[in-house]
Amino acid sequence: xxxxxxxxxxxxxxxxxxxxxxxxxxxxxxxxxxxxxxxxxxxxxxxxxxxxxxxxxxxxxxxxxxxxxxxxxxxxxxxxxxxxxxxxxxxxxxxxxxxxxxxxxxxxxxxxxxxxxxxxxxxxxxxxxxxxxxxxxxxxxxxxxxxxxxxxxxxxxxxxxxxxxxxxxxxxxxxxxxxxxxxxxxxxxxxxxxxxxxxxxxxxxxxxxxxxxxxxxxxxxxxxxxxxxxxxxxxxxxxxxxxxxxxxxxxxxxxxxxxxxxxxxxxxxxxxxxxxxxxxxxxxxxxxxxxxxxxxxxxxxxxxxxxxxxxxxxxxxxxxxxxxxxxxxxxxxxxxxxxxxxxxxxxxxxxxxxxxxxxxxxxxxxxxxxxxxxxx
Numbered sequence: 001x002x003x004x005x006x007x008x009x010x011x012x013x014x015x016x017x018x019x020x021x022x023x024x025x026x027x028x029x030x031x032x033x034x035x036x037x038x039x040x041x042x043x044x045x046x047x048x049x050x051x052x053x054x055x056x057x058x059x060x061x062x063x064x065x066x067x068x069x070x071x072x073x074x075x076x077x078x079x080x081x082x083x084x085x086x087x088x089x090x091x092x093x094x095x096x097x098x099x100x101x102x103x104x105x106x107x108x109x110x111x112x113x114x115x116x117x118x119x120x121x122x123x124x125x126x127x128x129x130x131x132x133x134x135x136x137x138x139x140x141x142x143x144x145x146x147x148x149x150x151x152x153x154x155x156x157x158x159x160x161x162x163x164x165x166x167x168x169x170x171x172x173x174x175x176x177x178x179x180x181x182x183x184x185x186x187x188x189x190x191x192x193x194x195x196x197x198x199x200x201x202x203x204x205x206x207x208x209x210x211x212x213x214x215x216x217x218x219x220x221x222x223x224x225x226x227x228x229x230x231x232x233x234x235x236x237x238x239x240x241x242x243x244x245x246x247x248x249x250x251x252x253x254x255x256x257x258x259x260x261x262x263x264x265x266x267x268x269x270x271x272x273x274x275x276x277x278x279x280x281x282x283x284x285x286x287x288x289x290x291x292x293x294x295x296x297x298x299x300x301x302x303x304x305x306x307x308x309x310x311x312x313x314x315x316x317x318x319x320x321x322x323x324x325x326x327x328x329x330x331x332x333x334x335x336x337x338x339x340x341x342x343x344x345x346x347x348x349x350x351x352x353x354x355x356x357x358x359x360x361x362x363x364x365x366x367x368x369x370x371x372x373x374x375x376x
Contacts, residue, residue: 045351045352046352047304047338047345049337050336057320059277059321060276060278061275063276064271065274066271067269069205070203072199073174075172075195077190077191080189082103082104083101084186085101086102087099088100090180095172096173098172100195101183103168117158126150182196204267204268209255210256215247215253220241222240222276223238225238225274225275226272226273227273228270230271231264237261240256240257242257256276287327291337291338299314310348310351312345314330315327
């Protein structure tokens, strides 16, 4: 063998040894712990997990409303004339029959009323005299009937005169509070002009509008949590007292009235924020909302088995509240579900749980009494 052949053979043998050493190093690196999950070159996915728990859940609507009085009187002037007395102001409490305003130009009606009263007294005297004469036989019975008719007519004239005089006095129809005064003493007003407005404090309610898509679900006595800007930091309990029968054609909402429990200082026009409970489930099976994903048209969750394998499972959803969603079917209490890393999950894939408590970014103890509910 020539020297050149020997050199070529040594070069080829060296190259083979170099390739063999390189392959050995690569195989040694792949076999190191942690390089491939189970040592077979497959990397495990890391997910957060949470446990399916039974909790109280509610479907709520977050709305706004206003405190309003249901019993309001806008007292108008029956006649025209100057205001000669106006003894009330805004905030005054009034009783039934109390004078609110008196108008002038009543002298002529005073005279008519005095004349009608005198005429009635004269006719009553004549009736008494004729009754005695009829009893003695001096007058026939027809005279008594005529006298009685005249007394009735005189009574009607006096009633009309006194009623006319009453038009110059505006009185409170019931106990209430003066909310607005529209005139001052000495001002000349026309007939039917609004003079003063009253409201009854006992009639104050919380009035709000419910969207049409939820209007049919509002029931009487439904619980409401109310906060008022006038009472910062406090939450009050209320209940639905009245549901209006029609839907507003312009706003497509239904008006609802609620009564706030307790002795609270309220005034018409107060702004309120409220959470209306449409439905509630005291023992709902729930998971964090982040555990539910869509696979096609069906919602699914990934259940983490005891051996760390993620199993895809179809579920039926109910209501959602405070970041948790109700599982109506497809899951059992105590089962663990993935709440993150779904983009890396496949059915039957083994995973590594990064946080075994509730999953990062999810609160462990949301309260069912707060938060906006919605049906999924």
